[in-house]
Amino acid sequence: MSVVIPVSADWLTLREDADAGSRSRALAVKAGRMLRPPVVVHDLGTGTGSMVRWCAPLLPGPQTWVLHDWNDALLEHAATAAAHDGGGATVTVRTRVGELGGLQGADVAGASLVTASALLDVLSADEAAAVVAACVAAGAPALFALSVTGRVALDPIDPGDRVFEAAFNDHQRRTVDGRQLLGPDAATVVADLFRSAGWSVRVADSPWRLEPRDRALIAEWLDGWLDAAVAQRPALHEWAAEYARMRSAQLAADGLRVVVHHVDLLAWPS
Template sequence: MSEMWEVSVDWLALREAEDARARSTALAAAVPGLLGDGPLTMHDLGSGTGSMMRWLAPRLPGPQTWILHDWNASLTARASEGRPPRDAWGQPVALRSRIGELDRLDASALRGASLVTASALLDVLTAAEAHAIVDACLAAGAPVLVSLSVTGDVALTPWDPRDIRFARAFDAHQRREVAGRRLIGRYGAALVGGLFRQAGWHVRTALTTWRLDRRDPLLLAEWFDGWAEAAIEQDPRLLRETVGYRELRWAQQARGELRACVYHLDLLGWSR
């Protein structure tokens, strides 16, 4: 599945502050009550450069060891740069990484986990990969906190009727087939939540939203361009049918008028 993970360090760094603002603090606040005593071992799936660790570690007791799972060793190496984050007790966390494809994750990879986390992961999985990850989490028995799964819902201001066609094409792009893999896109959180409930687990969800505007024009520009390009890639007719659309949005952004709400879902699951 590595062809789905070609994300740049620059993009991950650009979005980290907005990810941190958007994630559900209510779900994170419920996690300490689900953890056992003693040293904690956190497994972060699709960890990238470690943004989930940096956000969550200070909210949890220690001592903590974080194991970062990603196929891209250069990204996990970035997580080790600089000072490690500190836990709620003010102690630095220990950090390890495991490089490998997440579609090969099994129960042994999560053995001894106190908590399993992921961020912006579920929508780039296939249904089979999501089932495998859930099975591994169920076998580990540790609570699971997954943040920022796309819902496919986007609201741009000022509104334009062409937004609908772009949003539909982007949603289809999220569920496209790549190298024989059919992505689940916006259905990722619903599928995973349903699998945990079917197994008898408790599941809580929270709507989490990116709110992009002139306060962070670079992130807004990068997100809009990527969103529009993905829509056009999925439906090339948009390039002809919406002449002037992107130019209008770029002009609105230059004047500080453009805003975008990008909706996600966070999920917390734990065994009864």
Template sequence: MSTTDVPLYQPEWLELREDADAAARAPELLDPLRAWLAGPGLRPGGLTVHDLGCGTGSMGRWLAPRLPGPQHWVLYDRDPALLGRAAAQTPSTTADGSGVTVLTRRADLGRLIADDLAGASLVTASALLDVLTRDEVNALVAACAGAECPVLLALSVAGRVELAPADPLDAEIAEAFNAHQRRGGLLGPDAVTVASEAFAERGATVRVHSSPWRLGAGESALTAQWLRGWVGAAVEQRPELAPRAEAYLERRLAQCAAGELRVVVHHSDLLALPGPLPYGGGVS
């Protein structure tokens, strides 16, 4: 990723999606992570967690209370305003009531190296893998492998969306959106597979678990904003869709406003643990 002063995501969008993200994240990956942190990953002085592309800090708000402390969070983002917001909203205590400290780093994640992660107990990120290229994913995996710590990468797009009621244009919009996700060499829906293979090649135990958004009448504001972005990206990729896509979006937004639309947006969470586990494991 190139360094820029323009944030990748607007804070309003990140805040709008936070509850859906929290509900979607795979808690099934936390038990093997906790076991590793309490066993081969046990380090004096508590946990040091590096949160890459932290945005408004939603991963810290979800994860810090679910891990034992004390914890020191190192937050990375290229937007200083997001860094400030994330730091201010990081939880002050952990699962056992221990304290949390925070450090922020404005950084280009495309240039991350193992030395940047020295001393890390855990590296984590949300909605990051799918906006990287293959070279960037390989560099990220190499940096994490060099740090010899677990990696929890949440909410990467899986390339599948389910809408009910169905519409004849659903599949065409989804195909164009997925092509947009892969523009310019970005991995999009292929990111978790590429990252899983890269971690496994470096001897890690990899687990992947589904983490879908399930959006109904109670999430209409998020659904409407997601629809606009989903259809907009599809039209950007295939401009010839514009006339039909405009009518499609109007239909879908009307269904959303009426509480009639249900959407499942599929994501995947990935956990990579250094080396083989004594109690088994592997890619799932």
């Protein structure tokens, strides 16, 4: 199994503030209360390290973070960006380059906590089961943030909203190289897997609430949302072009607001 997530450092940097403002602090604080120093956190699909920078201050120290990603360039970037624990001390960072599809308990052995952000929805059912099994084998609580639910809300409302949302969600569930992605179903699937293992699970909403000040992020998100919808349903191409022009004009006039719904999930041994 292979999990390769084609993302750029520019996109991850653009969304970092929105991510930080959306993740559930309550779940992170609850996770922190379960930990006993020294703390070792394994972060899956690290990217540029935004989860480390956001989460580390909410956890006790001293902390060591082990960052897992297939992209060594992103990992190098993540490792050079300083993060600090709840006491203000700099956390120790180690990196591991490798794909996440075959994750095993040994890969996260010794973890106090396993984290991920915006990862679950690009996994297949088998890959999600492997991640859950690895956490269970390690006995480490898991904090998985920002899994898309498939729901978006744009203001002002337009009849195209639900059409492009449905096409985008079908694209999120597409089959890639024999892997059917979980997309908006991911958080529910993972929560059920943890509960089946006898673990406790808590879920919290973590929506992006994007305002005119987030113009660059809205523009980039909108392009990607429509591109995915059209890739899934090519017949939408002309409508999508017209819709994009309308939304771009609203955005330029500071007249567009967007809510992109996500959920965060915390699971721990009962």
